[in-house]
Amino acid sequence: MSKLNSKIPxxxxxxxxxxxKASLKLVNPANKGKLDIIVIGTGLGGSSSASTLGELxxxxxxxxxxxxxxxxxxxxxxxxxxxxxxxxxxxxxIYRLFYDMLKGGDFRAREANVYRAAEVSNLVxxxxxxxxxxxxxxxxxxxxxxxxxxxxxxxxxxxxxxTGQQCLVGAYSALTRQIAKGTVTMYPRRExxxxxxxxxxxxxxxxxxxxxxxxxxxSAHAVVLATGGxxxxxxMSTLALNSxxxxxxxxxxxxxxxxxxxxxxxxxxxxxVLNSYQSKLTLMSxxxxxxxxxxxxxxxxDTRKPNDIPEDERDYYLERRYPAFGNLVPRDVASxxxxxxxxxxxxxxxxxxxxYLDFRDAIKKKGxxxxxxxYGNLFDMYEKISGExxxxxxxxxxxxxxxTMGGLWVDYNLMTTIPGLFAVGxxxxxxxxxxxxGASSLMQCSGDGYFILPYTITDYLASDIKTPKIKTxxxxxxxxxxxxxxxxxxxxxxxxxxxxxxYHRRLGKIMWDYCGMVRNEEGLKKALVLIKELEDEFWKxxxxxxxxxxLNQELEKAGRVMDFFELAKLLCTDALNRKESCGAHFREESxxxxxxxxxxxxxxxxxxxxxxxxxxxxxxxxxxELKFEYVKLQERSYK
Amino acid sequence: xxxxxxIWRQPxxxxxxxxxxxxxxxVSSEMSFLEMLDYLNNSLIKEGKEPxxxxxxxxxxxxxxxxxxxxxxxxxxxxxTTTCELRMREFKDGQTITVEPWRAAAFPxxxxxxxxxxxxxxxxxxxxxxxxxxxxxxxxxxxxxPKKNADEAFDSASCIGCGACVAxxxxxxxxxxxxxxxxxxxxxxxxRTEAEIRVKNMVAKMEELGFGGCTNTRACEAECPKGISISxxxxxxxxxxxxxxxx
Ligand SMILES: Cc1cc2nc3c(=O)[nH]c(=O)nc-3n(C[C@H](O)[C@H](O)[C@H](O)COP(=O)(O)OP(=O)(O)OC[C@H]3O[C@@H](n4cnc5c(N)ncnc54)[C@H](O)[C@@H]3O)c2cc1C
Ligand code: SF4
Ligand code: FES
Numbered sequence: 001m002s003k004l005n006s007k008i009p010x011x012x013x014x015x016x017x018x019x020x021k022a023s024l025k026l027v028n029p030a031n032k033g034k035l036d037i038i039v040i041g042t043g044l045g046g047s048s049s050a051s052t053l054g055e056l057x058x059x060x061x062x063x064x065x066x067x068x069x070x071x072x073x074x075x076x077x078x079x080x081x082x083x084x085x086x087x088x089x090x091x092x093x094i095y096r097l098f099y100d101m102l103k104g105g106d107f108r109a110r111e112a113n114v115y116r117a118a119e120v121s122n123l124v125x126x127x128x129x130x131x132x133x134x135x136x137x138x139x140x141x142x143x144x145x146x147x148x149x150x151x152x153x154x155x156x157x158x159x160x161x162x163t164g165q166q167c168l169v170g171a172y173s174a175l176t177r178q179i180a181k182g183t184v185t186m187y188p189r190r191e192x193x194x195x196x197x198x199x200x201x202x203x204x205x206x207x208x209x210x211x212x213x214x215x216x217x218x219s220a221h222a223v224v225l226a227t228g229g230x231x232x233x234x235x236m237s238t239l240a241l242n243s244x245x246x247x248x249x250x251x252x253x254x255x256x257x258x259x260x261x262x263x264x265x266x267x268x269x270x271x272x273v274l275n276s277y278q279s280k281l282t283l284m285s286x287x288x289x290x291x292x293x294x295x296x297x298x299x300x301x302d303t304r305k306p307n308d309i310p311e312d313e314r315d316y317y318l319e320r321r322y323p324a325f326g327n328l329v330p331r332d333v334a335s336x337x338x339x340x341x342x343x344x345x346x347x348x349x350x351x352x353x354x355x356y357l358d359f360r361d362a363i364k365k366k367g368x369x370x371x372x373x374x375y376g377n378l379f380d381m382y383e384k385i386s387g388e389x390x391x392x393x394x395x396x397x398x399x400x401x402x403x404t405m406g407g408l409w410v411d412y413n414l415m416t417t418i419p420g421l422f423a424v425g426x427x428x429x430x431x432x433x434x435x436x437x438g439a440s441s442l443m444q445c446s447g448d449g450y451f452i453l454p455y456t457i458t459d460y461l462a463s464d465i466k467t468p469k470i471k472t473x474x475x476x477x478x479x480x481x482x483x484x485x486x487x488x489x490x491x492x493x494x495x496x497x498x499x500x501x502x503y504h505r506r507l508g509k510i511m512w513d514y515c516g517m518v519r520n521e522e523g524l525k526k527a528l529v530l531i532k533e534l535e536d537e538f539w540k541x542x543x544x545x546x547x548x549x550x551l552n553q554e555l556e557k558a559g560r561v562m563d564f565f566e567l568a569k570l571l572c573t574d575a576l577n578r579k580e581s582c583g584a585h586f587r588e589e590s591x592x593x594x595x596x597x598x599x600x601x602x603x604x605x606x607x608x609x610x611x612x613x614x615x616x617x618x619x620x621x622x623x624x625e626l627k628f629e630y631v632k633l634q635e636r637s638y639k
Numbered sequence: 640x641x642x643x644x645x646i647w648r649q650p651x652x653x654x655x656x657x658x659x660x661x662x663x664x665x666v667s668s669e670m671s672f673l674e675m676l677d678y679l680n681n682s683l684i685k686e687g688k689e690p691x692x693x694x695x696x697x698x699x700x701x702x703x704x705x706x707x708x709x710x711x712x713x714x715x716x717x718x719x720t721t722t723c724e725l726r727m728r729e730f731k732d733g734q735t736i737t738v739e740p741w742r743a744a745a746f747p748x749x750x751x752x753x754x755x756x757x758x759x760x761x762x763x764x765x766x767x768x769x770x771x772x773x774x775x776x777x778x779x780x781x782x783x784x785p786k787k788n789a790d791e792a793f794d795s796a797s798c799i800g801c802g803a804c805v806a807x808x809x810x811x812x813x814x815x816x817x818x819x820x821x822x823x824x825x826x827x828x829x830x831r832t833e834a835e836i837r838v839k840n841m842v843a844k845m846e847e848l849g850f851g852g853c854t855n856t857r858a859c860e861a862e863c864p865k866g867i868s869i870s871x872x873x874x875x876x877x878x879x880x881x882x883x884x885x886x
Contacts (some may be wrong), residue, residue: 050771052773055772055773066696066702066704067694067704067755067756067757068756068757068760068800070760070761071696071697071702071703071705071800072703073696073697073702075697075699075701075702076699076701076702085780086781087780123774125778126776126777126778127771127773127774127776127778128779129776129782129829130769130771130775130776130777130779130782130829131768131769131771132769132792132823132824132827132829132830134789134790134792134793134796134823134826135779135789136793137784137785137786137789138786138792139781139785139786141783141784141785141786142780142783143780159793159796160793160796162793164700165701165799166793166796169796172763173763173767173768173769174766174768174771174773176763176764176767177764177770179764180764180765183727186760188757188762211749211750240697240698240702241695241697241698241844242696243697245716275667275669275670277667277669277670277674277676277677277678279671279673279674279677279698280698280699282698282699283699305778350782381699381700381724383724384700384720384724385724385726415698426768445720450773450774451773451774454773497685499681499684501677501681541657543684545683545684545687545688545689545690546690550650550750551651551652551692551749551750551753553688553690554684569721622879631722
């Protein structure tokens with residue numbers, strides 16, 4: 001029997017959330033102060049949750065491994081944040097945003113959650129604007145919008161190419177206000193290394209103080225994970241270098257199901273790998289595809305400079321293959337199309353692993369000034385890295401690992417399969433299906449924290465008001481702390497020859513080669529063997545410099561890589577299980593005659609939620625059937 | 640290329656630090672400065688030595704983590720560039736490069752190149768926000784903001800909180816940082832009611848935390864990786880003056 005209960009409310013789609021809210025229990029303000037909540041992460045998911053819960057009167061403790069909440073990875077989001085405001089009068093609506101997200105996710109997300117995300121999106125924009133987020137404006141003083149990949153309306157709110165930073169600074173300022181008021185306590189430079197369960201409920205965490213190395217115990221009535229995605233499993237990705245899966249993975253090992261781990265989005269427009277020392281790939285926002293045209297030469301291995309290649313010798317392959325959406329096709333489609341051209345020998349640059357993104361025509365039409373105004377800081381970023389100005393010569397781009405749609409399984413209340421453990425933002429699986437629609441993650445992270453979790457966590461806590469402060473001297477805390485200390489000791493004691501980074505790099509290569517943009521059965525099986533071999537070597541030959549009782553960045557990395565090995569196996573297992581193509585998950589065995597993803601709704605219309613069964617044991621698969629009551633499943637075509 | 644690195648090593652806040660010199664060969668001009676440090680660390684570890692601790696995360700110039708002093712300048716020689724965006728092509732073969740942490744009383748050293756910039760958060764807590772309650776905001780377009788103000792707010796808001804302005808200033812003043820925040824919020828009608836308290840509290844907090852005063856030497860502006868202009872400081876002074884007048 002499946003242990004999954006998604007708790008989707010009855011009633012018409014548009015009324016579900018409203019009705020559900022009316023049925024959720026409340027906690028008296030006087031009692032809120034007696035309840036402790038731990039939030040891990042200060043990105044948009046964590047900052048929004050912590051500040052709102054603090055504002056409600058709960059005792060909130062918020063943790064992050066950065067020194068300041070303002071540096072969480074959300075800061076890097078460039079392109080924008082969606083909302084269904086219909087400010088452009090282009091016939092947008094909550095329903096359309098919902099539909100675009102569901103279709104973008106290839107019908108592998110939960111209808112009710114996606115609808116709710118679209119529903120609260122408008123509140124998110126109102127809130128950020130009130131906090132002073134400087135969204136782009138028109139001369140009349142109203143907010144401007146732009147369009148983003150995969151959609152035909154302009155619903156994306158943006159602040160040049162710094163939308164993430166601007167929203168995060170807004171969210172951070174609200175959090176800051178609560179910290180000043182004393183409702184929220186901030187614990188910077190702390191890494192969560194385990195979750196503590198008491199009587200079946202999440203009651204605390206074990207952290208390592210990254211400055212002193214001290215292992216600490218923290219308790220609460222409920223724990224919220226807002227720890228972001230695991231795209232860095234590929235080593236080279238668009239994510240911040242310290243992003244990792246450890247918190248969600250530790251929770252998984254304590255009983256939280258992990259859903260759809262193989263749904264990883266490969267972003268089509270990243271600066272390509274330029275040299276072998278490179279530590280990360282820098283994203284170039286997808287909004288560039290509003291004005292940039294993607295092309296490769298019609299001739300294979302054409303070595304001419306891009307500006308010397310005449311118009312009729314250029315292949316604008318996205319416009320050619322997908323006339324309706326052209327350069328604005330969704331990310332998975334654009335990524336695979338780039339790979340296809342490069343694999344066929346038409347790629348450009350010294351490695352042949354890149355394509356052009358060209359602003360020439362847009363500059364001709366709109367003028368240099370307008371283009372610079374819209375994309376200035378992205379162009380600067382590109383120029384700093386490559387030494388070339390996109391105003392003069394086309395950019396070179398290639399796909400890179402980016403966003404993870406998989407994450408901890410949560411029910412409609414954002415609670416995992418562990419009572420009292422909630423997951424918000426990118427750390428949960430809930431709203432994106434197999435392929436995230438651009439600009440909808442910032443929207444979801446913020447919506448989760450500001451307008452959903454505070455209501456649902458209150459409902460959970462309503463039955464806990466009599467529970468006194470959770471003690472940290474119980475056997476459960478004792479055992480968890482001991483395990484963490486022993487793990488740290490073990491990592492330091494191997495004393496082999498290879499650094500954590502070297503293992504991370506090699507693991508990343510395996511993942512990219514066999515579980516990246518395209519997957520097949522043979523490759524995935526091979527990957528599982530290779531990962532296991534590398535993991536065995538890791539435990540024999542790892543070298544971690546330094547000591548436990550000090551700031552030790554190598555130790556931090558080692559712990560993260562250790563968890564990535566285990567997650568990598570689950571990712572491949574999940575990809576192997578899903579013998580269909582959907583969105584970002586492209587199984588070679590399942591494609592149409594024209595090479596597009598072929599879904600199998602009869603057999604795979606489910607969320608794959610994996611249960612951890614112990615070290616070395618095969619995980620158990622639980623299926624949450626996806627029922628579509630309000631949309632008709634359609635082939636996802638952008639032609 | 641081959642270079643020589645002179646790096647500040649300090650195991651923790653309590654111990655004394657000193658410069659260590661490390662020759663480093665086969666550095667590619669395509670490496671970023673931090674990738675060069677990764678490369679150095681890799682060889683240090685192989686030699687059984689402790690790697691250099693430095694802070695970083697996004698590695699694309701937006702999180703503000705990677706502050707360090709490079710050859711006498713915050714974030715190194717290139718204008719409007721964070722350390723992570725700096726490339727080794729900016730240096731010459733055979734060059735000696737000195738690398739130090741930010742030095743300011745309000746930013747105590749934690750280890751090697753890492754300092755504690757928590758003082759910036761404390762300044763923000765003293766008033767760097769607009770007080771609104773979640774869920775109470777009106778429709779976003781009900782507050783009209785002239786495009787010019789929105790653009791100016793954006794320019795000020797692009798501060799990444801790296802602390803280079805403090806490190807560059809001979810008084811270790813945090814004026815550029817605070818002025819960027821004050822100017823950002825001052826461009827909007829929302830939050831106006833608390834503008835006077837905001838500016839007074841933030842300036843008072845700055846002084847309390849051990850940052851120096853501003854004597855208009857403009858070093859902060861010259862070294863700010865995000866090009867935050869000192870015209871922000873003029874705006875802050877104006878806001879501060881008006882607030883004080885009403886006392
Ligand atoms: C380059 C780039 C550009 C993007 N552009 C867009 C865009 O334009 N629009 C859009 O909608 N989305 C975009 N995204 C996606 C979006 O930015 C992320 O999905 C979103 O910001 C995730 O927010 P979060 O709050 O879930 O997690 P994060 O912002 O990643 O925050 C994670 C937090 O958890 C903390 N943490 C993690 N693990 C631990 C641990 N073990 N212990 C303690 N603390 C921990 C971290 O310190 C951090 O504070 C982009 C992503 C990237 C990489
Ligand atoms: S004003 Fe400039 S130098 Fe100072 S913290 Fe902000 S971005 Fe850094
Ligand atoms: S590492 Fe983020 S700004 Fe340099």
